[in-house]
Amino acid sequence: MVEVAGVAPDALGPTITIGEILVELMATSIGHGFKAPQALIGPFASGAPAIFIDQVAKLGGGAGIVSAVGDDDFGWLNIDRLKADGVDVSAIAVLPDWPTGSAFVRYREDGARDFVFNIARSAAGQTTLTDAAEALIARAGHVHVMGSAFAIPGMARLILKAVEVVKARGGTVSFDPNLRKELMGSDLGRQVEAVIAVTDLLLPSGDELFLASGETQEGAAVNRLFSRGIAEVVVKRGREGATLFSQREGRIDAAAFTVEEIDPTGAGDCFGATYLTLRRQGTDALPALRYANAAGARTVTRQGPMEGTSSKAELDRFIDAQGAQA
Numbered sequence: 001m002v003e004v005a006g007v008a009p010d011a012l013g014p015t016i017t018i019g020e021i022l023v024e025l026m027a028t029s030i031g032h033g034f035k036a037p038q039a040l041i042g043p044f045a046s047g048a049p050a051i052f053i054d055q056v057a058k059l060g061g062g063a064g065i066v067s068a069v070g071d072d073d074f075g076w077l078n079i080d081r082l083k084a085d086g087v088d089v090s091a092i093a094v095l096p097d098w099p100t101g102s103a104f105v106r107y108r109e110d111g112a113r114d115f116v117f118n119i120a121r122s123a124a125g126q127t128t129l130t131d132a133a134e135a136l137i138a139r140a141g142h143v144h145v146m147g148s149a150f151a152i153p154g155m156a157r158l159i160l161k162a163v164e165v166v167k168a169r170g171g172t173v174s175f176d177p178n179l180r181k182e183l184m185g186s187d188l189g190r191q192v193e194a195v196i197a198v199t200d201l202l203l204p205s206g207d208e209l210f211l212a213s214g215e216t217q218e219g220a221a222v223n224r225l226f227s228r229g230i231a232e233v234v235v236k237r238g239r240e241g242a243t244l245f246s247q248r249e250g251r252i253d254a255a256a257f258t259v260e261e262i263d264p265t266g267a268g269d270c271f272g273a274t275y276l277t278l279r280r281q282g283t284d285a286l287p288a289l290r291y292a293n294a295a296g297a298r299t300v301t302r303q304g305p306m307e308g309t310s311s312k313a314e315l316d317r318f319i320d321a322q323g324a325q326a
Ligand code: ATP
Pocket: 204, 205, 206, 235, 236, 237, 238, 239, 240, 241, 242, 256, 257, 258, 259, 261, 264, 265, 266, 267, 268, 269, 271, 292, 293, 294, 295, 296, 297, 300
């Protein structure tokens, strides 16, 4: 078995992520799509990598993001927000000739969503390795790879480059795959394979565990991933909570908190950011899992993808209040 790695301590350098920054605009009514005029609410700061890194910073973890936005209100809304929450925004390029990315979303009766995206052809799609990005990567201690970023052509190469630099200085890698089976076997599938080969902490949900491992049973899937050098797999199970499979500590289950779900967007990102950040800060696996469940649960009670990110004090209050309810 490959040696157990864990994640690099916060002192080695900030957690960084590379990928899309967007605004999200949400329909205020339930229904199908956008083929008629309707009321919307937004813009909200968004983009899975941006939500993730905002949550890292709110917990006091070193945090930076490599991305690009337009020189427009949507871009500055995001930069101002990330900066206020403590994220290093030096490697967010502001591009005068490209609009900030956007996502329009409307929920259907059954909870499914219709989207209108502008990402690959937005400023985010023009993310490159600027001098500022290289400087941030050179002092990073951990790279979090967000599968959603692979939808942008060229992003995978940039991410793998950053991984190489950070690993070479003793840093570690986490990966939230966001995989679709249609992807595996394609060029993108091979890039995903390359990320799995260097991952220390994998954060799958749904059938991503099986897609990432090529196995069909949970135990076999986890063992296959362990044999490839992954130290910890944390399976996210929505309102069922989460399970840690650790080479060092075995299996640990943590129940979810009971909340009323208002907007599920961002739960996985906030969960992953919380688990990773607390582990990098030296917290044990079980309490880190409980805080991560609390962060995910708190997120779904707020409308807007980044509106549910939490400080440690907010998580403590949430957990106390839940305890009092039980
Ligand atoms: P995303 O939709 O952001 O991609 P995901 O599929 O990656 O999410 P989920 O399993 O949906 O991840 O959510 C992550 C974590 O958030 C869960 O493991 C759980 O701790 C918490 N969570 C999500 N939804 C709920 C809910 N309805 N009630 C309580 N906790 C929840």
